[in-house]
Every structure is written in structure tokens, then in C-alpha cells.
Amino acid sequence: MPPPAKPGSGPGPLNKVNWEDFRDHIATADAEGRRRWLYPTRPRGRYYRTRTRLTWLLLAVMFSGPFIRIHGNPVLMMNIVERKFSVLGVLFWPQDNLVFALGLLLFLTGIAIFTAAFGRLWCGWTCPQTVLMEMVFRKIEYFIEGDSVQQRVLDRSPWTAPKIAKKAAKHAIFFGLSFLIGNTLLSYIVGSDSLRQIITDDPRQHLAGLGFMLLFTLIFYGIFARFREQACTFICPYGRFQSTLLDENTIVVAYDYKRGEKREHQHHGESLNRRSARGAGDCIDCFRCVSICPTGIDIRNGTQMECVNCTACIDACDEVMDKVGRPRGLIRFASLNGIEKGEPIRVTPRILGYGALLVALGVGLTFLLLTRSEVDVTLLRAPGGLFQATPAGKISNLYQLRLTNKTQQRKPVELRLSNIDGFLTVLGGDLNLPPERQTEAMVLVEIAPERLASGNTPVIVDVFCSGKRVDRIRTIFIGPRK
Numbered sequence: 398m399p400p401p402a403k404p405g406s407g408p409g410p411l412n413k414v415n416w417e418d419f420r421d422h423i424a425t426a427d428a429e430g431r432r433r434w435l436y437p438t439r440p441r442g443r444y445y446r447t448r449t450r451l452t453w454l455l456l457a458v459m460f461s462g463p464f465i466r467i468h469g470n471p472v473l474m475m476n477i478v479e480r481k482f483s484v485l486g487v488l489f490w491p492q493d494n495l496v497f498a499l500g501l502l503l504f505l506t507g508i509a510i511f512t513a514a515f516g517r518l519w520c521g522w523t524c525p526q527t528v529l530m531e532m533v534f535r536k537i538e539y540f541i542e543g544d545s546v547q548q549r550v551l552d553r554s555p556w557t558a559p560k561i562a563k564k565a566a567k568h569a570i571f572f573g574l575s576f577l578i579g580n581t582l583l584s585y586i587v588g589s590d591s592l593r594q595i596i597t598d599d600p601r602q603h604l605a606g607l608g609f610m611l612l613f614t615l616i617f618y619g620i621f622a623r624f625r626e627q628a629c630t631f632i633c634p635y636g637r638f639q640s641t642l643l644d645e646n647t648i649v650v651a652y653d654y655k656r657g658e659k660r661e662h663q664h665h666g667e668s669l670n671r672r673s674a675r676g677a678g679d680c681i682d683c684f685r686c687v688s689i690c691p692t693g694i695d696i697r698n699g700t701q702m703e704c705v706n707c708t709a710c711i712d713a714c715d716e717v718m719d720k721v722g723r724p725r726g727l728i729r730f731a732s733l734n735g736i737e738k739g740e741p742i743r744v745t746p747r748i749l750g751y752g753a754l755l756v757a758l759g760v761g762l763t764f765l766l767l768t769r770s771e772v773d774v775t776l777l778r779a780p781g782g783l784f785q786a787t788p789a790g791k792i793s794n795l796y797q798l799r800l801t802n803k804t805q806q807r808k809p810v811e812l813r814l815s816n817i818d819g820f821l822t823v824l825g826g827d828l829n830l831p832p833e834r835q836t837e838a839m840v841l842v843e844i845a846p847e848r849l850a851s852g853n854t855p856v857i858v859d860v861f862c863s864g865k866r867v868d869r870i871r872t873i874f875i876g877p878r879k
């Protein structure tokens with residue numbers, strides 16, 4: 398019989414899970430590896446009230462984003478189909494790839510600096526997944542099925558008429574909301590005008606659009622009705638990525654173990670002096686912070702990847718501290734150094750470094766935006782075309798022209814051969830470009846044979862817009878070999 402393989406060296410016996418060690422298993426799985434459904438207690442408290450107010454603002458922005466227009470363009474639109482993007486009413490095209498690349502770098506650096514300073518605050522307070530799950534779908538669930546205990550009882554009870562009615566009402570509302578969210582996402586992708594067409598036109602003309610509408614609805618319904626916190630703990634790349642960015646100076650939702658340990662239940666009528674005399678810390682081991690956590694973790698084990706910094710445990714613990722007559726803040730926003738060494742919050746060299754990079758990228762992006770050309774021109778040789786001899790004795794080449802007017806004004810464009818005598822004719826295209834549109838046309842260039850080199854001749858085409866040169870294109874004119 399072969400010896401058992403070492404753990405991690407391939408197939409072989411698995412390590413035994415230490416269920417006492419929170420690092421050895423995920424909080425939402427049981428000993429058989431099945432999912433443990435979470436019933437977080439309904440939060441309340443000052444942070445929750447602030448989050449609720451912020452949620453209203455975020456929802457207003459989220460749902461109105463594709464419909465609010467600046468200079469006729471949506472505030473935010475990622476029209477992948479037409480390859481047209483709008484940010485704060487300014488249209489961007491695929492040709493703005495450098496702006497996109499720098500914008501993306503700026504965004505990622507911003508995330509890095511924010512996470513290094515404030516941990517996963519984005520996740521708990523502004524991420525659409527958490528905002529919709531905890532502040533919309535969860536509230537509906539509390540309203541229909543009651544708080545944590547009632548939900549558990551309902552789920553374990555037999556399928557009676559009231560239970561069926563509650564579950565049906567909840568899932569019908571969840572599905573309707575998912576449909577609304579799916580449509581909003583679709584309008585971010587294709588634009589609100591296209592969405593209106595998908596809804597109002599003959600459905601047979603928009604089978605793909607309707608298919609995506611249904612797909613998005615089902616995905617959101619699946620996430621909010623079933624998948625829930627697993628999106629944050631298993632799927633979200635930002636959640637995985639953040640562990641590399643946090644350090645001992647990062648502000649996170651943290652349990653003050655120095656103050657809280659040793660955890661002891663509060664005896665009825667026991668004074669604070671007697672409690673401290675028996676060596677008990679401020680934590681009364683009531684589990685309120687655990688039962689309220691939407692990701693199912695125990696924050697008293699320390700900072701964990703699953704914590705989305707939603708602050709529900711801070712509110713829960715503050716309420717407990719108020720009741721037992723101890724100061725609030727046993728769980729609070731703090732850094733590890735703050736809790737261990739009592740150090741004040743400080744700006745670390747790492748944050749300063751990220752900040753400098755952020756400023757440099759911001760300056761670069763601003764420069765690119767300010768110097769961004771108004772008209773983008775692409776001139777390519779017509780596929781498969783070589784050259785032709787014209788009846789007038791000239792040699793002609795055919796090119797494909799694509800012009801993008803990135804401005805909100807009509808732009809007259811003119812093309813001129815700059816390094817060689819010849820004729821340039823635009824075939825079937827209006828070079829008086831409408832605002833924020835792409836125009837395509839064919840271009841015929843005719844040059845006398847004596848002006849050409851043997852085979853390929855470099856040709857320069859200058860692009861003028863309102864009398865000003867906006868671009869210079871270098872291409873090749875193919876002629877006969879001499």
C-alpha cells in the first residue's frame with residue numbers, strides 16, 4: 398500500500414479542519430461543507446442611520462445616472478455595443494484609449510490609496526452590491542418576514558398558506574426589483590434611448606436586448622435572493638486584493654481586545670467594580686456583534702477578509718455598552734497600532750507615495766483631456782486594393798476614411814495632400830461632421846506617375862478642421878515598379 402501523500406503534494410488525505418480556529422474554515426460553511434444561511438439581526442444605531450441617508454443619495458444617483466443628461470449626453474454611459482462612453486456628459490470613443498488607460502490607472506491607484514487608508518469602507522458603505530443587498534433587499538425581507546428570529550422560525554415551519562404568501566410576496570418584489578436593476582444596468586450599457594426602443598419597439602427587432610434584459614434580471618435576482626454575502630466573500634476581486642493593501646495603520650472596523658478581554662457574561666445586578674475584580678473585560682460575550690454581521694464573522698477574532706466595514710457591529714456593541722454602563726467604542730474605527738499601542742491615526746510614507754502617484758496620474762489625465770483632439774481621423778488603404786491607371790494617365794489608390802467628431806458642434810473637415818502634388822477626392826461622405834458622430838467615407842487619391850517612386854511612395858495627408866490643422870496622417874501610395 399503506498400504511503401499517504403503529504404498535504405498539498407497532490408491527491409491524498411485532507412487536513413482535518415480545526416473548527417475552533419476561525420482561519421481554518423469560512424464562517425458560512427458547516428462541518429459538512431454546506432452553506433450556513435445567515436439571518437443577520439436588523440441593524441439600528443447612528444452609523445446605520447447615516448448609511449440609510451447615504452443609501453438614498455446613492456440610489457438616486459444609481460437609478461438616474463443613465464437618464465440625466467449634460468449637453469445632451471448621459472452622466473454615465475458605457476455603450477459597449479456602439480463603443481461610445483460618456484462620463485459627466487463628455488463623450489469618449491475607442492480612439493481615446495490613452496485617456497481610458499490613464500483613467501483606469503487613476504481609478505486603481507485611488508482604490509489602493511483609499512483601501513490602504515480606510516480598509517474596505519467602500520464595500521460596506523457605497524458598493525452597489527452591499528447598498529442594494531443590505532439597505533434595499535434586506536429591509537424588504539425584514540418588513541415581510543420579520544427580524545432574524547422570526548425568519549428562522551418561518552424557514553423551519555411547514556409550508557402553510559401564510560408562509561407561502563410571505564415567501565411569494567418577497568420573491569415577487571425581489572424579482573421586480575431585479576428587473577428594475579437589470580434594466581438600469583442595461584441602460585448604462587446601451588444608453589437610455591436604446592433601452593426605450595427595446596421596450597417600445599416590436600420585440601422581434603430586439604431579441605438580443607430582451608435576452609440581456611432577462612439575463613441581467615435573473616442574475617440580480619439570483620444574487621440578492623440566494624447568493625448574497627458570497628458575492629463579497631468569494632467572488633469580488635477587490636475583497637481578495639485588499640488583504641495586500643492593509644497594514645497596521647489602516648483604519649478598519651476593529652474590536653479593542655485590550656479593553657474587551659477577557660470576555661465574560663454580565664451577572665445580573667453585578668457592579669462594574671466587582672466585574673473588573675474578577676478579571677472580566679468590557680465584552681459581555683453577548684454575541685450581538687456576531688449575530689448582526691451580514692457576512693457571518695466574529696469581529697472579535699480580528700480583522701478578516703470577509704469584513705466589509707459595514708459598521709453594523711459597531712452600532713450593536715455601542716448599544717450593549719450603553720446598557721451595561723461602559724463607554725462606547727469597544728468595536729470602533731481604529732488601526733491595529735491604535736488599539737495595540739494607542740498610536741493616533743497618521744499618514745504613513747506608503748500613503749504619501751500612493752498620493753504622489755495619484756497626483757501625477759491626475760495631472761497626466763488632465764493634460765490629456767485638455768489637449769484631446771476634437772476630431773479623430775483614421776485613413777487606411779482599402780482592403781485588397783493595389784492601384785489603378787486612370788483614363789487621364791494618373792495612378793489612383795483607394796482608402797477608407799473614418800472621422801469621429803468628439804465635440805458638440807458641427808465640424809467641417811478638409812483633407813489635403815501635403816508632401817506631393819495630386820488630387821484627393823472624398824467619395825460618398827459628408828465632411829461637414831455632425832456633433833458626436835462617426836462618419837465613414839472612401840477617399841480616392843490620384844497622382845501623376847512621374848511624381849511617384851518605384852513601388853511604394855510615402856504620402857502625408859493633413860486634416861484641417863475650421864481652417865486649423867488637427868491631424869497629420871502618414872500612409873503609403875502604391876504605384877507601378879519602374
Ligand code: SF4
Pocket residue numbers: 652657679680681682683684685686687697713714717727728
Ligand atoms: S457586541 Fe460588544 S459586548 Fe457583545 S459580544 Fe460583541 S464585542 Fe462583546
Ligand code: SF4
Pocket residue numbers: 521650686689690691692693694695696703704705706707708709710711
Ligand atoms: S464584522 Fe462588523 S463591520 Fe465587518 S462585516 Fe461584520 S458587521 Fe460589518
